[in-house]
Amino acid sequence: MPQGGSIVLSVRNVKKKIRNREIIKGISFDVHAGEVFGFLGPNGAGKTTTIRMLVDLIRPTAGTIHVCGLDVHRQHNEALRHVGCIVENPELYGFLTGWENLEHFARMLPGVTAARIREVTALVGLEQRIHDKVRTYSLGMRQRLGIAQALLGNPRLLILDEPTNGLDPQGIKEMRLFIRKLAATGLSVFVSSHLLGEIQQMCDRVAIIHRGRIIAVGDVAELLAQYGNRVVWNVASPDRALELIASCEGVTVLSAEQCEEEGSAGNGEEEGAGEGRMAGAGNGAGHNDENRDVRTGENREAHTDGNGAVHTGGNRAGHKRGTILTQMSEELVPYVNARLVQVGVEVFSIERKSPTLEDLFLSLTDGESIG
Numbered sequence: 001m002p003q004g005g006s007i008v009l010s011v012r013n014v015k016k017k018i019r020n021r022e023i024i025k026g027i028s029f030d031v032h033a034g035e036v037f038g039f040l041g042p043n044g045a046g047k048t049t050t051i052r053m054l055v056d057l058i059r060p061t062a063g064t065i066h067v068c069g070l071d072v073h074r075q076h077n078e079a080l081r082h083v084g085c086i087v088e089n090p091e092l093y094g095f096l097t098g099w100e101n102l103e104h105f106a107r108m109l110p111g112v113t114a115a116r117i118r119e120v121t122a123l124v125g126l127e128q129r130i131h132d133k134v135r136t137y138s139l140g141m142r143q144r145l146g147i148a149q150a151l152l153g154n155p156r157l158l159i160l161d162e163p164t165n166g167l168d169p170q171g172i173k174e175m176r177l178f179i180r181k182l183a184a185t186g187l188s189v190f191v192s193s194h195l196l197g198e199i200q201q202m203c204d205r206v207a208i209i210h211r212g213r214i215i216a217v218g219d220v221a222e223l224l225a226q227y228g229n230r231v232v233w234n235v236a237s238p239d240r241a242l243e244l245i246a247s248c249e250g251v252t253v254l255s256a257e258q259c260e261e262e263g264s265a266g267n268g269e270e271e272g273a274g275e276g277r278m279a280g281a282g283n284g285a286g287h288n289d290e291n292r293d294v295r296t297g298e299n300r301e302a303h304t305d306g307n308g309a310v311h312t313g314g315n316r317a318g319h320k321r322g323t324i325l326t327q328m329s330e331e332l333v334p335y336v337n338a339r340l341v342q343v344g345v346e347v348f349s350i351e352r353k354s355p356t357l358e359d360l361f362l363s364l365t366d367g368e369s370i371g
């Protein structure tokens with residue numbers, strides 16, 4: 001990871017007022033060489049407005065923006081020579097072929113040869129269709145042609161405004177891999193999105209923007225690690241369990257949910273109290289196995305909805321089951337588990353849940369949703 005590498009984009013105390021309304025309220029961040037930098041925020045947060053300022057389409061009311069040490073406003077041409085950008089949607093001519101579009105944009109840049117056009121075409125994987133009219137392209141192909149166009153001038157920084165918008169899951173995955181591939185060549189990619197999972201999987205670092213303010217910025221894995229580990233307890237007698245867990249020092253209860261357990265015939269495989277154990281490695285961003293069932297190895301949906309309970313034997317119709325979401329250090333788990341056993345609370349599973357950017361966002365915005 002190129003952390004601490006040279007700074008390709010530097011944004012300092014940037015503000016933007018439009019019609020007397022402050023839309024961007026003093027934001028600062030740096031993008032380093034060769035990293036994928038996520039700019040994450042809900043609709044209306046100010047992502048596109050910021051991007052417009054990054055490429056001098058609109059002027060900040062205050063603050064400075066430098067690309068490779070050059071002021072994007074005062075040294076417009078020199079600075080923007082290092083930048084390729086797509087704001088919202090790529091601007092392409094449908095009545096021209098992909099190749100003709102690239103030729104058209106190449107004319108505006110010094111020194112772009114036919115060889116370079118072939119190179120960027122190959123880079124975005126459009127060789128087969130490059131001589132077809134753009135109006136026959138799928139959305140994903142248009143996005144890729146837009147990126148090819150942005151790469152023509154061999155920039156050091158590529159800025160993409162929600163490049164996965166409108167793409168299907170396969171297209172999103174391809175775009176993610178493609179962006180990582182570009183970064184591996186040393187290019188810095190600044191990518192905006194309102195999709196937390198996307199950013200978590202694709203980016204080295206992230207700035208989270210909310211109502212024109214940056215509410216968190218840093219290494220994705222570090223931000224999440226700071227946020228601490230969550231442990232989900234799946235127990236019987238949830239009231240008693242909750243009381244006990246909440247009384248343990250160093251444990252924060254984040255939420256608790258109950259459900260009536262349906263009666264089921266015993267199969268003799270009931271797991272006794274005290275046998276719960278930590279599941280999965282839970283080691284950071286983007287892992288899909290964080291909700292893996294400790295006993296069956298099957299993936300389950302969110303535990304916190306109380307419906308993902310492990311069914312055990314015994315005729316216990318009407319008994320309550322509950323899931324309790326806590327934040328605590330791993331060292332405390334055996335202790336809390338032993339105390340639950342002591343008071344006769346059955347523990348069905350204990351699972352570590354890696355925090356997600358969504359958790360982080362919710363906690364930073366006091367529970368406001370990203371969507």
Ligand SMILES: Nc1ncnc2c1ncn2[C@@H]1O[C@H](COP(=O)(O)OP(=O)(O)OP(=O)(O)O)[C@@H](O)[C@H]1O
Pocket residue numbers: 018019023041042043044045046047048049050194
């Ligand atoms: N030219 C303008 N005039 C007035 N208000 C504007 C203008 N441009 C943007 N805004 C307002 O600024 C805020 C931020 O808009 P912006 O387009 O930057 O958000 P965004 O984060 O890109 O959202 P989205 O995810 O929907 O694309 C919004 O409340 C928007 O209505």
Ligand SMILES: [Mg+2]
Pocket residue numbers: 047048049161
């Ligand atoms: Mg936008």
